[in-house]
Amino acid sequence: MSHYLTKSKFVRALDCPTKLYYAQHDEYKSTLEDNDFMQALAEGGLQVGELAKLYFPGGHDIPMMQEKSKSLSETKALLQQNDVTIYEAAMQHKNCFVLVDVLQKKGNRLDLIEVKSKSWEPDESFTYKNKDDIYSDWQEYLFDVAFQTWVARRAYPNFQIEPYLMLIDKTQKATVDGLHQYFKIMEENGRSEVKVKDGVNKDDLGAQILRKVHVGEYVEQILEGNGREPEHELEAAGFDHWISTLSEYLKADQKYPITTGNKCKSCEYRITPDKLSGNEKSGFAECWKQDLQWRDDDLAKPHVFDIWNDRRTEKYLDQGVYHMEELIPGMLRANPDKLYKQTEWDYGQRQTVQIMKATGHHSQEEAVLAGLFQEMDSWNFPLHFIDFEAVTPAIPFHKGQKPYKKTPFQFSCHTIYEDGTLEHTAEWIEDTPGKFPCFDFVRELKKCLEGDDGSVFMYHHFENTVLNDVIDLLEERQPDDASELIEWIKTITKGGPREMIDQQRMVVKYYYSPYMGSSNSIKDVLPAVLNESPRLKEIYSQPYNGLSIKDKVLYQTDENSGKVLSPYKLLDPIGFDIPDYETAEETIAEGGTAMMAWSRMQFDDVSPEEREATFKALLKYCELDTLAMVMIHQHWVWLKNS
Numbered sequence: 109m110s111h112y113l114t115k116s117k118f119v120r121a122l123d124c125p126t127k128l129y130y131a132q133h134d135e136y137k138s139t140l141e142d143n144d145f146m147q148a149l150a151e152g153g154l155q156v157g158e159l160a161k162l163y164f165p166g167g168h169d170i171p172m173m174q175e176k177s178k179s180l181s182e183t184k185a186l187l188q189q190n191d192v193t194i195y196e197a198a199m200q201h202k203n204c205f206v207l208v209d210v211l212q213k214k215g216n217r218l219d220l221i222e223v224k225s226k227s228w229e230p231d232e233s234f235t236y237k238n239k240d241d242i243y244s245d246w247q248e249y250l251f252d253v254a255f256q257t258w259v260a261r262r263a264y265p266n267f268q269i270e271p272y273l274m275l276i277d278k279t280q281k282a283t284v285d286g287l288h289q290y291f292k293i294m295e296e297n298g299r300s301e302v303k304v305k306d307g308v309n310k311d312d313l314g315a316q317i318l319r320k321v322h323v324g325e326y327v328e329q330i331l332e333g334n335g336r337e338p339e340h341e342l343e344a345a346g347f348d349h350w351i352s353t354l355s356e357y358l359k360a361d362q363k364y365p366i367t368t369g370n371k372c373k374s375c376e377y378r379i380t381p382d383k384l385s386g387n388e389k390s391g392f393a394e395c396w397k398q399d400l401q402w403r404d405d406d407l408a409k410p411h412v413f414d415i416w417n418d419r420r421t422e423k424y425l426d427q428g429v430y431h432m433e434e435l436i437p438g439m440l441r442a443n444p445d446k447l448y449k450q451t452e453w454d455y456g457q458r459q460t461v462q463i464m465k466a467t468g469h470h471s472q473e474e475a476v477l478a479g480l481f482q483e484m485d486s487w488n489f490p491l492h493f494i495d496f497e498a499v500t501p502a503i504p505f506h507k508g509q510k511p512y513k514k515t516p517f518q519f520s521c522h523t524i525y526e527d528g529t530l531e532h533t534a535e536w537i538e539d540t541p542g543k544f545p546c547f548d549f550v551r552e553l554k555k556c557l558e559g560d561d562g563s564v565f566m567y568h569h570f571e572n573t574v575l576n577d578v579i580d581l582l583e584e585r586q587p588d589d590a591s592e593l594i595e596w597i598k599t600i601t602k603g604g605p606r607e608m609i610d611q612q613r614m615v616v617k618y619y620y621s622p623y624m625g626s627s628n629s630i631k632d633v634l635p636a637v638l639n640e641s642p643r644l645k646e647i648y649s650q651p652y653n654g655l656s657i658k659d660k661v662l663y664q665t666d667e668n669s670g671k672v673l674s675p676y677k678l679l680d681p682i683g684f685d686i687p688d689y690e691t692a693e694e695t696i697a698e699g700g701t702a703m704m705a706w707s708r709m710q711f712d713d714v715s716p717e718e719r720e721a722t723f724k725a726l727l728k729y730c731e732l733d734t735l736a737m738v739m740i741h742q743h744w745v746w747l748k749n750s
Contacts, residue, residue: 111132111203111358111359111361112176112200112203112204112205112358113203113204113205113351113354113355113358114204114205114206114207115206115207115252115255115256116131117131117132117358118251118252118255118351118354119248119251119252119255121354122247122248122251122339123339123340123371124339124340124371124372124375125340125342125353125354125357125364126363126364126365126366126367126391126395127375127376127377127391128354128357128358128364129357129361129362129363129364129391130377130391132358132361135387135388135389136377136388136389136390136391137377137379137383137384137388137389137390138376138377138379139376139377139378139379140376152225152501152502152503153224153225153502154293154300154301154302155225155288155291155293155302155502155503156223156224156225156276156318156502156503157209157223157302158291158302158304159290159291159313159317159318159503160209160210160221160223160274160318161195161210162304162308162309162310162313163274163310163313163316163318164193164195164210164212164221165309165310166193167192167193167194167195167210168182168186168192168193168194168195169195169196170182170183170194170195170196170197170198171196172196172207176198176200176205179196179198179207180198180199180200182198183197183198183199183211187213187218187264189213190213190214190215191213191214191215192212192213193210193211193212193213194208194210194211194213195209195210195211196208196209197210197211199256199259199260199263199264200259200263201258201259201262201263202355203355203358203359204255204258204259204351204355205259206255206256206259206260208220208221208222208256208260209221209222209223209274210223210274213267216266216267216268217267217268217270218260218264218267218268218269218270219270219272220253220256220257220260220269220270220271220272221272221273221274221320222249222252222253222256222271222272222273222274223273223274223318224249224273224274224275224276225276225502226249226275226276227275227276227277227278227502227511227512228273228275228276228277228278228319228321229277229278229279230277230279230319234246234250234323234326235326240329240334241335241336241337242326242329242330242335242336244336247335247336249273250273250323250326250327250330250335251330251335253271253272253273253323253327254271254326254327254330254331254335254347255351256271257269257271257327257331258331258347258351270322270324271322271323271324271327272320272321272322272323273320273321273323274318274319274320274321275318275319275321276317276318276319276502276511276512277316277317277318277319277511278510278511278512279510280315280316280317280319280510280511281315281504281507281508281509281510282314282315282317282503282504282506282507282508282509282510283314283315283507284312284313284314284507285506285507285542286505286506286542287313287314287317287503287504287505288501288503288504288505288707288710289305289505289542289710289711290304290305290308290312290313291303291304291305291503292304292305292711292713293708314507317503317504317511330347331347332347333346333347339371340367342354342364366395366398366399367399368395368396368399368400369422369425370421370422370425372392372395372396372413373413373421375391375392377390377391377392378390378391378392378413379391379392379393393407400430406431409431409432409433410431410432410433410463410466410467411430411431411432412424412425412429412430412431412432412435414432414466414625414626415432415459415462415463415626416458416459416462416626416627416628417455417458417459418459424439432463432466432467433467435463440456440459440460440463441455441456441457441459441460442454442456442457442459442460444460444464444469444470447460447461447464447470447475448475448477450477450479451477451478451479451482452477452479452617452618453477453616453617453618455616458616458617458620461475461620462620462625462626465620465622466622472622474619474620474621474622474636474640475619475620475621476618476619476620476744476747477617477618477619479617479618480614480617480618480619480744480748481744481747481748483614483618484744484745484748487563487609488561488562488563489524489525489526489562489563490523490524490525490526490560490562491523491524491562491563491565491741492521492522492523492533492556492557492562492563492564492565493521493522493523493524493565493611493734493737493738493741494519494520494521494553494557494564494565494566494571494608494734495519495520495566495567495571495730495733495734495737496516496518496519496570496571496574497516497517497518497519497699497702497703497706497726497729497730498514498515498516498517498518498570498574498703499514499515499517499703499706499707500512500513500514500515500703501515501707505542505544505710506544508581508584508585509581513577513580514573514574514577515545515546516545516546516549516574516578517537517538517545517549517706518535518536518537518538518549518702518706518726518727518730519534519535519536519549519552519553519556519730520532520534520535520727520730520731520733520734521533521534521535521553521556521557521734522654522731522734522735522737522738523562524738524741528745530738532654532655532731532734532735533556534552534555534556534655535655535656535727535730535731536549536552536553537706537723537726537727537730539709539719539723541709541710541711541712541714542710542712546578546581547578547581547582547585547587547593549578550575550578550582550593550596550597551589551593554593554596557600558596561606563606563609564600564606564608564609565608565609565610565611565737565741566608566609566610566611567610567611567612567630567733567736567737568610568612569610571608572601572602572608575597575600575601576597576601578597579594579597579598582594611737611740611741612628612630615628615633615740616628619744621633621636621637621639621640623635623636623639623640623671624636630733630736630737630740631674631676631698633736633740634674634675634676634736634739634740635671635672635673635674637739637740637743638663638672638674638675638739639671639672640743641742641743641746642746643742643743643745643746644663644739644742644743644746645663645672647663647742648661648662648663648675648739649661649663652735654731654735655727655731656724656727656728656731657728657731657732657735660678662675662678662735664678675732675735675736676695676697676732677697679695679696679697679725679728679729679732680695680725680728681695681725682695682696682705682721682722682725683721695725695729696725696726696728696729697729702726702729702730705722705725705726706722706726708722709722709723
């Protein structure tokens with residue numbers, strides 16, 4: 109166990125010093141470890157870090173995994189040169205230790221450059237217009253570089269230290285094809301690492317998509333205690349005291365005194381008992397037990413933190429209200445007696461429905477409004493349920509694309525006809541490595557949907573956003589059928605005559621099941637309706653057959669709880685490793701995993717067997733996404749008819 113205060117540990121404890129203890133001990137499980145999308149973003153960060161090194165050619169790379177003392181001595185020796193560039197330069201002050209992504213020495217000046225995969229526009233401000241506080245979205249990055257600057261100035265007091273962020277310029281297009289494919293993610297000794305394609309140098313990269321941004325004024329604000337309103341008494345005591353106190357607690361392996369509050373709502377250590385295994389612990393549970401003398405049954409009660417989309421939790425805590433059952437009628441945003449007399453729910457009414465059911469004041473049955481059935485009567489058959497998969501890479505795959513623009517590579521479509529017949533009508537995936545997928549994607553989607561005027565469904569607004577990004581590419585690149593494709597896209601996107609219907613919006617407005625808790629994600633709504641619906645049990649207890657999923661019984665129950673399992677848990681493993689995942693038993697059951705798996709297929713060293721298995725798994729996952737929408741619809745039809 110390392111007792112050094114590193115930049116990652118400091119950032120983890122930014123809003124709560126107690127987290128430092130949990131970050132130090134592996135037995136405390138964190139949601140950040142399990143979030144597919146966060147892992148995908150982290151991998152993008154690894155690739156951006158290697159890209160940044162190529163923008164500073166001729167530097168000395170200090171191995172990250174070697175002993176700290178060796179890294180420190182190598183850094184010190186290199187800084188004897190008048191001009192030098194160092195990657196992963198090591199610096200230490202007392203038990204504060206940092207690795208600087210890029211350190212450039214020019215005479216007596218050290219440019220300390222922290223590389224981030226966050227997008228930025230030239231001349232973008234880091235502070236609010238009407239006050240000097242740093243935007244909340246930028247605090248983590250600027251406090252990170254401020255900590256490094258603090259350590260560097262004490263480790264090398266005779267140098268002029270100038271802090272920079274190296275950020276993704278989201279206005280800059282890639283001017284070469286295959287830029288992303290220069291940086292392959294590898295699994296080495298249990299760690300994800302990036303291997304840069306042999307022979308690649310700065311001249312191969314085209315126009316620079318990363319920008320070196322001087323952040324000295326913001327770092328000074330932070331070091332002087334003026335970067336934001338202090339979030340705890342330790343920060344309020346000044347930066348020097350903050351760092352020295354964290355260091356002391358870390359060195360002594362002690363937990364900083366606990367203070368519970370609204371900050372705990374988004375704590376990554378808030379893990380429910382069913383998500384813990386073996387010796388794993390919940391840091392959130394420990395804090396609330398120690399600070400408020402809670403027992404396990406207090407933790408099990410529905411918390412005000414769990415109210416969907418409620419921004420008043422700080423007000424509740426100030427009034428000593430912690431559980432939903434403690435909310436008195438005056439605190440509710442809607443009249444409980446009128447909740448089922450509405451045509452549709454607004455946000456306050458929807459929150460109240462959840463509270464009433466979670467606290468037993470209303471029946472534990474699902475709730476549905478008649479407005480749902482009225483809207484269903486307005487739809488045109490056949491009904492098409494579509495889902496896209498897309499990558500949003502920090503480093504573009506193709507020439508002419510900007511960073512973080514969505515690149516769709518796959519879709520699935522299920523169709524329900526007026527007589528109730530279900531058909532998996534289409535699926536498509538770009539399976540040729542390095543091929544630009546966006547226009548063929550739209551062409552195939554158009555073929556699937558243009559044969560009738562049936563209603564088209566998406567879940568949330570992702571599909572709408574993807575298609576609008578494709579319009580931008582069509583207008584710029586002008587393939588022969590650009591006008592035709594743009595005109596068709598506009599018929600099904602927002603404002604069009606056949607505008608896609610958002611099934612997630614209908615869930616929010618018309619439907620609630622206690623099995624959903626505070627979530628409207630399709631990953632939670634699907635098992636909820638399966639647990640509610642005798643009709644779905646009848647249909648999916650029989651083997652389902654689509655274009656890729658074959659002979660699969662999708663209605664299965666957990667032998668311990670008796671609850672219906674999410675069909676996403678029943679998908680077959682790929683049989684090959686995905687970088688950053690532990691075994692070849694990994695399934696593609698989340699969008700982040702799908703994005704990572706398809707990105708892996710863009711490299712030319714993938715075996716035919718791995719490629720075939722991965723594309724099959726991707727097709728099954730996307731098929732299940734549209735089938736999930738179908739299942740929700742089928743349950744609603746059953747409710748309407750019954």
